[in-house]
Amino acid sequence: MRKPINVIIIYVFILLIIYGCATAPLKNQPQQTMQHFKYYERITVFGSRPPWTKTNIIAQKGDIIIFFASGEVSVSPNRPMYSAWQRLVFRIGKNMFPQPIYSSYMDTFDFAVVAEDSGKLELAVHEWRNHEKINYDWYQNNTGSFLVDIFVIDKNKEEIVPDLLNDLAQSNPQDHVFKNNVEKFIRQSKFYFAAKKTKKEITETKEEILKIAEKFESEDKSDISSAQNELEIMKVKLAQLTEQLEELDKLKKEYEAKEFREKDLLAKLEQSRQRPPIVFIGSPKTGLKAEYKKISLYGVVEDDKAIEKVEFIINGVLDEKISQRGIFISQQEKPKRIEFNEKIALKNGENTLLVKATDSDGFTSEKEVVVSYTETRKNIWAVVIGINNYQNVRHLKYATKDAKAFYNYLLKTIRIPAENVSLLLNNQAHLYKIRSVLGTHLKRNAGKDDMVMIFFAGHGATEEDSMSPDGDGLEKYILPYDADLKNLYASALPMSEISKIFSRIYSERLIFIADACYSGASGGRTIGINGKRANISDAFIDRISSGKGRVIITASGANEVSVEHDELKHGVFTYYMLEALKGKADMDKDGIITVDEVYNYVSIKVPLATGQSQHPVKKGAVEGQLIMGIVE
Numbered sequence: 001m002r003k004p005i006n007v008i009i010i011y012v013f014i015l016l017i018i019y020g021c022a023t024a025p026l027k028n029q030p031q032q033t034m035q036h037f038k039y040y041e042r043i044t045v046f047g048s049r050p051p052w053t054k055t056n057i058i059a060q061k062g063d064i065i066i067f068f069a070s071g072e073v074s075v076s077p078n079r080p081m082y083s084a085w086q087r088l089v090f091r092i093g094k095n096m097f098p099q100p101i102y103s104s105y106m107d108t109f110d111f112a113v114v115a116e117d118s119g120k121l122e123l124a125v126h127e128w129r130n131h132e133k134i135n136y137d138w139y140q141n142n143t144g145s146f147l148v149d150i151f152v153i154d155k156n157k158e159e160i161v162p163d164l165l166n167d168l169a170q171s172n173p174q175d176h177v178f179k180n181n182v183e184k185f186i187r188q189s190k191f192y193f194a195a196k197k198t199k200k201e202i203t204e205t206k207e208e209i210l211k212i213a214e215k216f217e218s219e220d221k222s223d224i225s226s227a228q229n230e231l232e233i234m235k236v237k238l239a240q241l242t243e244q245l246e247e248l249d250k251l252k253k254e255y256e257a258k259e260f261r262e263k264d265l266l267a268k269l270e271q272s273r274q275r276p277p278i279v280f281i282g283s284p285k286t287g288l289k290a291e292y293k294k295i296s297l298y299g300v301v302e303d304d305k306a307i308e309k310v311e312f313i314i315n316g317v318l319d320e321k322i323s324q325r326g327i328f329i330s331q332q333e334k335p336k337r338i339e340f341n342e343k344i345a346l347k348n349g350e351n352t353l354l355v356k357a358t359d360s361d362g363f364t365s366e367k368e369v370v371v372s373y374t375e376t377r378k379n380i381w382a383v384v385i386g387i388n389n390y391q392n393v394r395h396l397k398y399a400t401k402d403a404k405a406f407y408n409y410l411l412k413t414i415r416i417p418a419e420n421v422s423l424l425l426n427n428q429a430h431l432y433k434i435r436s437v438l439g440t441h442l443k444r445n446a447g448k449d450d451m452v453m454i455f456f457a458g459h460g461a462t463e464e465d466s467m468s469p470d471g472d473g474l475e476k477y478i479l480p481y482d483a484d485l486k487n488l489y490a491s492a493l494p495m496s497e498i499s500k501i502f503s504r505i506y507s508e509r510l511i512f513i514a515d516a517c518y519s520g521a522s523g524g525r526t527i528g529i530n531g532k533r534a535n536i537s538d539a540f541i542d543r544i545s546s547g548k549g550r551v552i553i554t555a556s557g558a559n560e561v562s563v564e565h566d567e568l569k570h571g572v573f574t575y576y577m578l579e580a581l582k583g584k585a586d587m588d589k590d591g592i593i594t595v596d597e598v599y600n601y602v603s604i605k606v607p608l609a610t611g612q613s614q615h616p617v618k619k620g621a622v623e624g625q626l627i628m629g630i631v632e
Contacts, residue, residue, distance in 0.1 A: 026172050029171070033164050037151050038152045041055050045088065052091075052122040052124050059092050059152055062115060063115045063152050064115075064152070066185070068111065068148070068177075069148045070146065071144060087126060088148070091121075093118065123148060149178060202238065276359065276364060277363065277364070278300075279355050279356075279366060280301075280367065283298055283590055284369055289372050290371055291627060295344050295373075296341060297343075299339075303337075305359055305361060306334035311356045312354075313353075315351055315352055334360060348374060349372060350372050351372065352368060353368065353369050380452075380453065381442060382421045382453040383441075384410070385403060386401070386403020386404065386457040387399050390458075390479065391483075393527055396564065398571055402457040402515055402570055402571050403457050404423075410453070414629055414630070427481050431483070435501070438501045442505050442507075446506060447507065448507060449509075450509070451626075452507045453510075456478055461476075461527040462474045463475050477492035477493060478492065478493050485527060499544045508549030509549050509622055510551070511595060514553070517556050517562040524561030525563075526562070541558070542619055545619040545620030551618065551622060551626060552620050553599060555572075560613060560614050565609070572610055576606055576609070577602050580593065581593055591630055592629075592630055593628050593630065595626040603618075
């Protein structure tokens with residue numbers, strides 16, 4: 001029997017805990033560079049996991065293995081943090097005694113070792129005991145990790161290693177830790193290659209001296225002055241090379257001593273340093289141009305010990321009310337992490353929002369963002385239509401209540417001026433009036449940067465039309481108060497006409513919300529024609545949402561029913577849409593309700609409330625966020 005996917009995930013998680021964690025490698029790996037390496041792997045070695053972290057590298061005796069490691073670990077509670085050069089070791093094969101990664105031997109350069117055995121490469125965090133044994137029984141209490149880049153190359157290619165690594169560093173300029181390690185490697189390798197070259201020249205000079213001596217012994221002694229001069233020249237050269245090698249060795253030791261002192265100093269500083277708290281602001285981002293006077297400021301403060309206080313300084317003034325209300329810290333137990341989410345009232349122009357945190361040691365950190373707000377006239381226009389009592393069509397129960405509730409939301413919550421909202425109920429929503437308000441009033445008043453919301457709650461219907469561009473042989477209509485089912489073309493509003501009306505409106509932020517349906521099924525906001533239930537293509541929704549900056553949300557799929565509910569006293573879709581707008585859709589708690597958040601909410605709630613028989617549909621998009629409301 002197949003294991004459930006969640007069981008498999010648990011198994012994988014357990015394996016990661018046991019064996020360590022593979023980490024995303026260098027982003028850019030030029031093929032012409034990487035082809036010279038036998039292996040490359042980036043791995044994370046966690047101090048708190050079992051001793052040996054496995055790699056996929058199988059080294060051969062004589063291979064050069066290069067380690068670049070960063071990070072820090074502790075070695076039990078209340079102990080200092082240590083860097084990789086102090087606490088990271090490796091082994092090749094099960095029987096090889098572990099070696100620290102930052103120790104050069106086998107006559108190679110720092111950061112690299114020559115494999116003395118063949119086998120699988122493994123790494124571990126260690127604690128030395130008398131410089132002889134390694135103790136692993138404490139790892140459960142460790143914290144921290146090391147990030148390690150490992151390169152393996154043949155010994156005969158060692159001279160091109162600095163150039164290869166430099167190419168990788170240049171290809172990954174964003175990886176500053178790797179770049180710094182490569183720069184140190186190149187500096188150290190210069191000593192190694194210079195010494196290697198000098199040693200080779202010394203060996204060759206000694207061989208030349210021996211050859212001259214042998215030649216002098218075998219040839220006529222009458223001409224010894226030339227041989228003696230040649231021998232003296234070679235001895236001088238040998239002395240110079242020996243002196244040069246000694247100088248290189250001296251410089252290398254001085255460099256290593258300086259590096260060691262710097263590492264030791266950094267380690268001591270790290271152990272004694274008191275870290276200030278970390279302040280992170282998730283929203284808003286610097287440079288934001290706010291559309292509303294109130295904005296949500298949220299983020300996180302963290303400290304390694306305890307947070308004493310968090311202050312909010314708005315435009316240079318400490319906001320004591322927010323600081324005391326939002327961040328009350330008990331004297332008995334001070335937290336190490338605090339999340340904040342505060343509403344900030346903006347002034348006209350540029351606003352500076354600063355969050356300042358102080359920890360229990362008195363260290364402080366602060367984070368600042370700058371946002372702007374320009375007060376403009378109310379630039380939202382809306383048309384709200386609800387029809388219960390049709391002149392010639394079966395009545396509905398809650399369409400006008402839906403429309404009134406949405407109208408009240410626009411006026412009382414969003415505070416759109418009443419003159420910007422047209423409310424058409426029952427006999428006010430006849431065809432001429434609807435066409436006039438949508439096609440003339442909005443066209444004359446709504447500018448390009450304005451926002452337009454159109455809400456319709458009422459009946460929909462279809463009619464056979466072989467010329468329909470939707471491929472289903474049907475035209476779709478929304479029915480005004482005076483619709484005549486025997487003459488829909490003349491008395492109703494077809495989707496093709498709605499699309500033309502939308503194209504007349506200049507606004508590039510238009511939302512059309514329709515709590516209606518078209519399938520002809522009984523029990524919903526639809527009227528069947530000729531007793532037939534239509535098989536409808538939803539291409540008509542794509543058609544009316546195809547213009548720039550249009551978003552269309554319908555209460556149900558093309559062949560579904562938009563139902564009314566007696567317990568809710570609303571259409572089911574409108575009920576949950578109003579809940580979403582009042583705050584339940586604000587999942588990120590930023591105080592702003594976007595059209596996507598509204599749709600996400602109703603697409604979950606409506607199917608649940610209707611036994612999965614009704615599924616809202618959203619089509620179209622606009623640039624940036626399309627905000628439908630704010631949470632007070």
